[in-house]
Each structure stands twice: as structure tokens, then as C-alpha cells.
Amino acid sequence: MITRRIALAVFAALVATGPAAAQARLKVIASFSILGDLVKNVGGERVEVGTLVGPNGNAHVYEPSPADSRRLADAAVIFVNGLGFEGWLDRLAKASGSKAPIVTASAGIKPRERAGDLDHDHGRVDPHAWQSVANVKIYIANIRDALIQADPAGQGAYAANMAAYLAKLDALEKEVKETVAKIPADRRRLISSHDSFGYFADAYGIAFTAPQGVSTEAEASARDVARIISQIRKEKISAVFLENVTDARLIRQIARETGAKIGGTLYSDALTDPNGAAPSYIELIRHNVRQLAAALMG
Numbered sequence: 001m002i003t004r005r006i007a008l009a010v011f012a013a014l015v016a017t018g019p020a021a022a023q024a025r026l027k028v029i030a031s032f033s034i035l036g037d038l039v040k041n042v043g044g045e046r047v048e049v050g051t052l053v054g055p056n057g058n059a060h061v062y063e064p065s066p067a068d069s070r071r072l073a074d075a076a077v078i079f080v081n082g083l084g085f086e087g088w089l090d091r092l093a094k095a096s097g098s099k100a101p102i103v104t105a106s107a108g109i110k111p112r113e114r115a116g117d118l119d120h121d122h123g124r125v126d127p128h129a130w131q132s133v134a135n136v137k138i139y140i141a142n143i144r145d146a147l148i149q150a151d152p153a154g155q156g157a158y159a160a161n162m163a164a165y166l167a168k169l170d171a172l173e174k175e176v177k178e179t180v181a182k183i184p185a186d187r188r189r190l191i192s193s194h195d196s197f198g199y200f201a202d203a204y205g206i207a208f209t210a211p212q213g214v215s216t217e218a219e220a221s222a223r224d225v226a227r228i229i230s231q232i233r234k235e236k237i238s239a240v241f242l243e244n245v246t247d248a249r250l251i252r253q254i255a256r257e258t259g260a261k262i263g264g265t266l267y268s269d270a271l272t273d274p275n276g277a278a279p280s281y282i283e284l285i286r287h288n289v290r291q292l293a294a295a296l297m298g
Ligand code: ZN
Pocket: 060, 128, 194, 195, 196, 214, 215, 216, 268, 269
């Protein structure tokens, strides 16, 4: 009976993957590496995912190439974060002549408005919604819906892939909450380079302050930096963090002037390459929470 059930399951799997193997895979493009990883997890074998802004790349200041334009022209679906993250995308898509739908993965999340306490970013929406695992559950539902729209025959596969990934996200979310719970409440404060962890902060109860705003286009002003330095001293903030997409010099200067220690590198807007600390979304979140817990408790 059990053998028969396994045989049936194997047969069902063959039927499910057979057509994809026979046809060309659905070509899609994601605007940046983190989103590309989410699309791969939902798309699985049926989908070939390319990304425009690659590992360790900064989407805020990205300059698209002619090759990017050709890749958009070839794509069946274009996935973007939205919330103003990819200011260069619409022009690029238009220039490419692409007829592919542009799918906003963050559609339906509750956007975080910038408080406007920095010299720039007044009234801007924070695009870094993926820093909350709960938001990413909404992203992957949008991705699933768009893939089914483009490839209805893959409906079962996309739904199954999403369910499997959702279970991993549930486990990740639990791990993040448990790790943060171990940090004494009065130590849950830190400094990062740019304001990219607001959704993480709101979801998990860690206070982040940054000299640069929600985009890295504008340099931090002398006033922003002075304000951060006095805040570190007043609130006895123990750790400052580097990011993989921003210049390390400003954070090193702040550490020198305040005596706060550099707690390591946090990954905000991009994955690392496969040999780095954050080659996937799940590893990125796990690395960040472990790194900040180690620095804040140490
Ligand atoms: Zn950013």
C-alpha cells in the first residue's frame, strides 16, 4: 500500500514537472537580488529568473545597461519591489519595448511613511518592506498569482512551491522573534548606515537609527551625523553596523567619534554572492538577526 502510494506520488511529480521539462522555461526578470530569490522559490523548475541589480548591488543608484534593456524585452513577466525603490525601471521598461506585465511584489503591504526627522526623505515612503517576514508572505502570494497568470498550466506547481516556502518563512519568523526576545529590552537599539531596517524595527521591536535616509542617493548631512553622534552618547547605543550596499567610511567615523563598536555587516538591499553570508533571503534575515543579537548582548 505504502509502495503504491509512493509510486503514485512519483508519477504525479513526473506529470507535474514533465511539461516544464519539455517546454522552454518561463523567462522572468526581477529588479534586484532579494526579489529574484523569492521568485525562484515560488517559480521552481518551471521558471528561469534573471535579476537586474545583482548581489551586493545598490538598486537606489543603479544605472541600467543596454543588456538590461534586452533582457526586459525577452521577459514574460517583470517583477519589481515598488514603493519607489526602482526609480529607473519604468523608463528602462519603456525603452526596451517590453510588453511584459510589470508586477509590484509589495502590493497590499502597509507602507511605512518616513517620519521626516532627517534633512532629506521628507514625506517619502520606505521601500524596504522585505525586511519584515510578514510582508514577504504577501510578496510571494503576489508572485504566485503573477506566475499563474503568465503560465496557467503551472498553477499546481506554483501553489505547492509557495506553500513549502511559506512554511520556511513561518519558521524564520519564529526564530527572529525568539532571538530578539533574548536581547534585554534596553539594549535593542543600534545604528545602521541608511534607513533600510524600519520594517524590521517595527515588526520585531529593535530601534534603528541611520545617518542616511531611505534612499542612498542623498549623502548624510553634517547635521544628520552630529545628531546621530549625540544620540549614541545620550542613549548609550553600543553598536553600529556596516551594510553591504553603502560606503563604510561614515559608519567607521561615527564609531571612532563615539567609541561605539562596529557590530559587523548587515544585509539590507542585496544578497551576497553564493559564498557570502547572505546568499538567500532566509539566510539574509537569519544572518542579520544573529549578528545584531551577538553585538547587542556582547
Ligand atoms: Zn536601501
